[in-house]
Amino acid sequence: xxxxxxxxxxxxxxxxxxxxxxxxxxxxxxxxxxxxxxxxxxxxxxxxxxxxxxxxxxxxxxxxxxxxxxxxxxxxxxxxxxxxxxxxxxxxxxxxxxxxxxxxxxxxxxxxxxxxxxxxxxxxxxxxxxxxxxxxxxxxxxxxxxxxxxxxxxxxxxxxxxxxxxxxxxxxxxxxxxxxxxxxxxxxxxxxxxxxxxxxxxxxxxxxxxxxxxxxxxxxxxxxxxxxxxxxxxxxxxxxxxxxxxxxxxxxxxxxxxxxxxxxxxxxxxxxxxxxxxxxxxxxxxxxxxxxxxxxxxxxxx
Numbered sequence: 001x002x003x004x005x006x007x008x009x010x011x012x013x014x015x016x017x018x019x020x021x022x023x024x025x026x027x028x029x030x031x032x033x034x035x036x037x038x039x040x041x042x043x044x045x046x047x048x049x050x051x052x053x054x055x056x057x058x059x060x061x062x063x064x065x066x067x068x069x070x071x072x073x074x075x076x077x078x079x080x081x082x083x084x085x086x087x088x089x090x091x092x093x094x095x096x097x098x099x100x101x102x103x104x105x106x107x108x109x110x111x112x113x114x115x116x117x118x119x120x121x122x123x124x125x126x127x128x129x130x131x132x133x134x135x136x137x138x139x140x141x142x143x144x145x146x147x148x149x150x151x152x153x154x155x156x157x158x159x160x161x162x163x164x165x166x167x168x169x170x171x172x173x174x175x176x177x178x179x180x181x182x183x184x185x186x187x188x189x190x191x192x193x194x195x196x197x198x199x200x201x202x203x204x205x206x207x208x209x210x211x212x213x214x215x216x217x218x219x220x221x222x223x224x225x226x227x228x229x230x231x232x233x234x235x236x237x238x239x240x241x242x243x244x245x246x247x248x249x250x251x252x253x254x255x256x257x258x259x260x261x262x263x264x265x266x267x268x269x270x271x272x273x274x275x276x277x278x279x280x281x282x283x284x285x286x287x288x289x290x291x292x293x294x295x296x297x298x299x300x301x302x
Contacts, residue, residue, distance in 0.1 A: 026296045028190040029275040029282050039189035042196040044112070046120035047080025049182065049246060050130060051256035052204040052222065058256045059224050060247070061128060061210050063217035075238045076221075076228070079127035079214070082195065083119035089164035092118055095137035096177030105181050106198060107268060117176050120200045122163040126156055127214040132179065132202060133172040140175060142207035153213060178202050180263020183249070185242040188273035188284075196270070199246050201263050203256035225250040241292040242271070 031037035050061040062076045088111050099110035106113050125131045125144075134140040144153075152169075155161035167174060179200045187194035204210070212220040223231075225247040231237035232244050239247075249266070253259040276283050282296040 025190065025284075026282060028192075029284065029296065032190040032275055033277050033282070037190060040192065040194055042186055042194035044083040044116060044119070045081060045195040045197040046083060046116050046123060047078045047197060047199055048120050048124045048179070049078050049199065049201045049250065050124065050128065050204055050210065051201065051250075051259055053255050054222075054224075057224055057226075058250070058253060058259065059222040060228065060250065061130075061204070061220065061222055062228065063127065063212065063214055063220045065216055065218075075240055075243070077240070077243055078199075079124045079130075080120070080197070081123045081127070083115045084122065084159070084163070085115075086162040086164065087115040087118035087122065088112075089162060090114075091168065092164040093133075093167045093173040095134070095173040095175050096179075102176065105264075105268070107184075116198050117179060117200075118163055118174060120179060120198070121174055121176075122156065124202070126153060127217070128210045128220070129153065129213045130204060130208050130210055132175045132205065133167060134175055135171055135173070137173060137175075137177075140178070140205040140208075141172065142205075144208060145211070157215075178205070178260075180260045180266075181268055182263055182266045183242070183246055184268045184270045185245075186270050186272045188275065190275060197242070198268075199242065201250075201259050203260055241273075241286055241289060244292075245271075245289055 028037060032039070051058045052061075060078070062078060064076050065074060092114065094114075097105075099114050102113035102117055103110045106116055108116065121132045129144055129149075131141055131144050152161065152166055156163065156166060179202050181198060182201045183199040184197065185199070186196045210220065210222075228237060228239075229244060229247045229251065232239050232247075250259055253262060271286055271288065273284060273286050276285075284294040284296065286292045
């Protein structure tokens with residue numbers, strides 16, 4: 001979508017409240033409860049809530065996952081994805097807080113912290129065309145829509161080029177100071193594909209434009225967090241609990257810079273769903289997020 005154009009996402013028929021639940025969840029929750037399902041280890045992932053200021057307040061860039069996707073098809077989300085093992089490459093040009101500082105903030109070691117931050121920046125470029133990097137520690141690249149940039153972006157997506165190689169080729173430093181860690185959610189233990197996902201916030205760099213560059217999305221939108229959350233509440237927009245929760249947490253901020261400044265105070269305690277059997281009902285809950293509690297009757301749908 002052209003930069004500067006405001007468009008409300010189309011309405012999607014969803015479950016009440018707009019919360020996405022896979023149809024196989026009840027059986028998998030029962031299997032987890034009776035011990036016949038062994039949880040798979042979660043993979044590291046990162047996603048970025050990209051913000052820009054508008055006269056009505058900050059808007060966040062969201063994409064809608066293609067309805068054909070096996071996981072969360074039709075759900076609105078932020079640019080992001082799994083961490084590439086090569087995101088740990090020590091040759092990555094780096095600017096901003098040290099790896100030790102990031103490790104302390106993210107609750108990991110320095111090597112993992114680099115991979116997570118790098119994954120966030122790389123995935124944002126791959127899925128939206130926005131690059132949080134510059135030739136020096138106080139500069140940021142401008143428009144990245146030219147064909148040479150697009151060729152590099154496609155090579156990154158195809159894993160023909162590592163992010164370290166991409167930055168080195170262009171003489172760029174990753175601007176980790178342009179990111180703020182915001183939240184951390186871990187996919188429930190009953191899911192067959194699990195992710196330990198760090199959510200970041202960032203402001204759209206001046207001169208850059210977003211576009212729908214992801215093969216996993218069929219549309220993108222800039223929307224105020226409050227409007228997106230309201231769409232979920234009305235059952236018009238399909239979303240997963242981490243998306244709804246982070247949207248609500250962005251609502252109080254008057255501008256992108258305000259949100260970025262507030263990132264240092266956000267709680268990064270991992271949020272992991274719990275499934276339990278209570279009086280014959282399956283109860284699915286996210287600690288600290290009561291609005292997402294779901295009760296499933298025996299033999300009933302999620």
